[in-house]
Amino acid sequence: MSGPADDRGSGGSRKPPDDAAAFEARLSDLEAKLGKVKAARGDPREAEAEARIRGRGMAYGMRMATELVAAIIVGGLIGWGLDWLLGTKPWLFLAFFLLGFAAGVLNVLKAYERLRKDIAAETGGRIGRRVPDDED
Amino acid sequence: MPDPIHQFDINRIIPIKIFGWDASFTNSSLFMVVAAVLTVGFIMVSMSGRSLVPNRMQSVSEISYEFIANMMRDAIGDGWQKFFPYVFTLFIFIFVCNMLGMIPGFFTVTSHIAVTAALALLVFTSVIIIGFAHNGLGFLKLFVPEGVPAAILPLVVVIEIISFLSRPLSHSIRLFANMLAGHITLKVFGGFVVMLLSAGGAVSFLAPLPIVAAVALTSLEVLVAFLQAYVFTMLTCMYLSDALHPGH
Numbered sequence: 001m002s003g004p005a006d007d008r009g010s011g012g013s014r015k016p017p018d019d020a021a022a023f024e025a026r027l028s029d030l031e032a033k034l035g036k037v038k039a040a041r042g043d044p045r046e047a048e049a050e051a052r053i054r055g056r057g058m059a060y061g062m063r064m065a066t067e068l069v070a071a072i073i074v075g076g077l078i079g080w081g082l083d084w085l086l087g088t089k090p091w092l093f094l095a096f097f098l099l100g101f102a103a104g105v106l107n108v109l110k111a112y113e114r115l116r117k118d119i120a121a122e123t124g125g126r127i128g129r130r131v132p133d134d135e136d
Numbered sequence: 137m138p139d140p141i142h143q144f145d146i147n148r149i150i151p152i153k154i155f156g157w158d159a160s161f162t163n164s165s166l167f168m169v170v171a172a173v174l175t176v177g178f179i180m181v182s183m184s185g186r187s188l189v190p191n192r193m194q195s196v197s198e199i200s201y202e203f204i205a206n207m208m209r210d211a212i213g214d215g216w217q218k219f220f221p222y223v224f225t226l227f228i229f230i231f232v233c234n235m236l237g238m239i240p241g242f243f244t245v246t247s248h249i250a251v252t253a254a255l256a257l258l259v260f261t262s263v264i265i266i267g268f269a270h271n272g273l274g275f276l277k278l279f280v281p282e283g284v285p286a287a288i289l290p291l292v293v294v295i296e297i298i299s300f301l302s303r304p305l306s307h308s309i310r311l312f313a314n315m316l317a318g319h320i321t322l323k324v325f326g327g328f329v330v331m332l333l334s335a336g337g338a339v340s341f342l343a344p345l346p347i348v349a350a351v352a353l354t355s356l357e358v359l360v361a362f363l364q365a366y367v368f369t370m371l372t373c374m375y376l377s378d379a380l381h382p383g384h
Contacts, residue, residue, distance in 0.1 A: 066313075067307055071298055071306075074305055078301070099298055102298075104302070
């Protein structure tokens with residue numbers, strides 16, 4: 001800090017005037033470079049929010065598949081049980097299998113709706129915003 | 137090749153018979169006890185100081201409290217405090233069991249569907265009881281979505297009921313299947329190393345490759361162990377939220 005060989009530019013005021021000018025130039029140069037990097041990277045808060053959303057996305061992704069399959073299995077089991085009770089093989093099984101599929105799709109849609117709401121709340125509506133359907 | 141399924145074997149440590157039922161103390165029970173003792177012990181030790189400025193151990197306890205509290209506040213809303221002990225216990229138990237399973241040679245309690253199904257059915261029945269206790273018959277509004285034409289309402293109600301009944305199944309299968317599959321994969325890759333080495337000659341030089349894969353998989357499994365505990369808890373929160381506010 002105190003030696004004359006100190007060239008780290010930490011004490012600008014103690015340097016001769018031309019040195020200070022060079023220092024200012026370097027500083028503004030650095031600021032411009034930093035600005036460019038920042039612009040390329042985007043807002044750090046945004047990156048953090050995106051990382052959090054990605055983690056939640058993974059959690060939701062693991063949910064979706066089991067939600068669909070579980071509802072189909074439950075639907076099929078209910079139909080099979082009712083068939084066994086009422087002796088209407090195989091019609092109720094077929095009907096409830098299809099209803100189970102519908103319930104599975106419903107499960108996935110509910111999970112998706114929840115995810116969309118969460119993300120919209122977190123990012124202030126920039127991601128996960130509802131876009132008007134252009135086919136209507 | 138070593139049997140990749142062997143790690144899930146249940147062994148009786150202390151055989152107990154109650155009225156002809158096998159209620160033995162098994163290696164699974166042992167690791168459940170270990171998880172419970174570790175958790176209670178850690179929280180008691182870490183919170184014994186109760187300092188205003190927490191040290192590292194106290195921070196861990198406080199962060200886990202805040203993590204669950206925030207999740208519940210977001211998912212349940214009003215009245216989340218009553219269910220905090222239940223949800224917190226669920227999360228910590230599953231998380232610690234999953235993490236204990238990551239230690240080589242340890243038994244993974246959550247890789248058995250009997251355990252995860254018991255946990256999921258506990259959530260399922262408590263949601264039904266809490267729902268009826270809180271809203272009376274208004275809880276049945278959960279099965280009748282608003283704005284559906286009367287003509288297809290019966291169909292929609294049946295679909296909603298199937299969707300509701302599928303919850304404990306998906307809830308338990310997800311946790312069990314993820315833990316089971318991850319541990320089998322790790323074991324299989326470990327087995328490849330032994331097979332390549334015992335093949336001898338030039339083939340043995342390929343042995344490091346599955347080790348690299350196993351290392352990468354281990355870190356993935358640690359992530360999965362956390363994520364699955366998180367998902368299980370988050371879904372519990374959502375179901376509890378349905379029980380408290382079935383209108384939407």
